[in-house]
Amino acid sequence: MVTYDSILKNIQKHLVLDQEEIDFFTSLIRWRRVPKKSLLLKEGQLCRHLNYVHSGALRAYCMDKKGKEGTIMFALADWWITDMYCFLNGKRAMMQIEVLEDSVIFQISKENWDRLLSDQPKFEKLFRILMQNAYTREQLRAIERLSLSAEERYESFLAKYPVIASTVTQKQIASYLGITPEFLSVIRRMAGGKRGRSRD
C-alpha cells in the first residue's frame, strides 16, 4: 500500500505543517505505479507534472541528432524530477524520462502546483529549497565538467551518489559523465588497480 509518509517526511524536513495544510497538499497530488522500461515523459509531449519518486529509479535524458543519449539526471526514492523549463512554461518536453525500475511516484500538475503556492504561500520555502538544491547540483556539475578530469568526475559521482552508482548501469553513468562506456571501463580498471582490488 502506498502511503503519504515518505513525501510528507520529505516536505517536513523544510516546513512545519498542520493537519489542514497536509490535507490540502495531499488533495493536490496523486500516486501512480510506473513499470520498468516505460517512458514517464516523451520528448515532444506536453510536460504537465512535477514528480516525486516514492520508490524506484528514473532517468532523464535527451538525444542528439544521431540518436546518442546524454543523461541529464537520475532520480531515486525521495528525489523530485521533471523537465522543469517545460513544466513551468507549458512547453513540449525536450527530454525523456524513462523508468529504470518498477517505481511509484507522486505527481502534482502545474495547475495544482500554482494553486498550492497561491493558497499556501508557506510552500514557497519548500520549492525555494528544492530549486536551490537543483540549481547548485547543476552548477557544481558545470564546474566539475570544466575543471576536473573524467577520472575525478567519476570519483566525485561515486562519492556524491553511491546509491545511484549501485543502481544504474555503467553505460548510463558514462552518459551522465559525458564519456564513452569504453573509457569509463578503463577508468574503473585503473581505479581498481590503484586501490589494489578490482571494481569490475
Next chain:
Amino acid sequence: MVTYDSILKNIQKHLVLDQEEIDFFTSLIRWRRVPKKSLLLKEGQLCRHLNYVHSGALRAYCMDKKGKEGTIMFALADWWITDMYCFLNGKRAMMQIEVLEDSVIFQISKENWDRLLSDQPKFEKLFRILMQNAYTREQLRAIERLSLSAEERYESFLAKYPVIASTVTQKQIASYLGITPEFLSVIRRMAGGKRGRSRD
C-alpha cells in the same frame, strides 16, 4: 548616484512590498563600485555574498589544472550572481567572478539573507523564482550541450542573450559554449555567409 530603484523594481516584478518591507530589505543590502578587471570573488576565498548587478558586467569562470578557463555564467544589469553552492554552505569559492566593465552591485551577506527569509517569509517567493530561473537556465544549457551542434548553440546564445553577446568578447563566448575561439570564428564566418553578410 546609486538608488535602490532598479533592485526594487527587479524584486517587485515578483512581490508586492509595503514601505516597511522595503526599508527592511534595503537595510540588509549595501552597494559597491567594482572596477573593471578586478575580481569580485577569488577561487579559495570564502563566498559570503549574493550579488545583484545594478550596472556593468561580470563573468563567473573556473579553471582546469592547465589554467584553461571555462565560463560558468555572465551577469549584466538586473542579474543575480554568486558561487551559489559555496554561498549557501559557507564554503570556499570554486569559481572566480571577474568584473568585465566598471560595475555597481548590491550585495547581501549570507547572514542578512538568512535573516531576510526568516523575518520576512514573503521573500521566499522571490528566491524560489530566482533559483528556478537559474536552475532552468542550467538545465536548458545541459540539454543544448547534449543535443545541439556548436553552431546551433551559438545561434541559441545570440537569440537568448543578445545584450551579453554584444558586451563580452568572442573568446569569452567561446569559453561559455565550450569550444575554441578559432572554431567560434569559423562558425561566425559560416553564419555570416549563410546570411549573405559578414558578422566579423
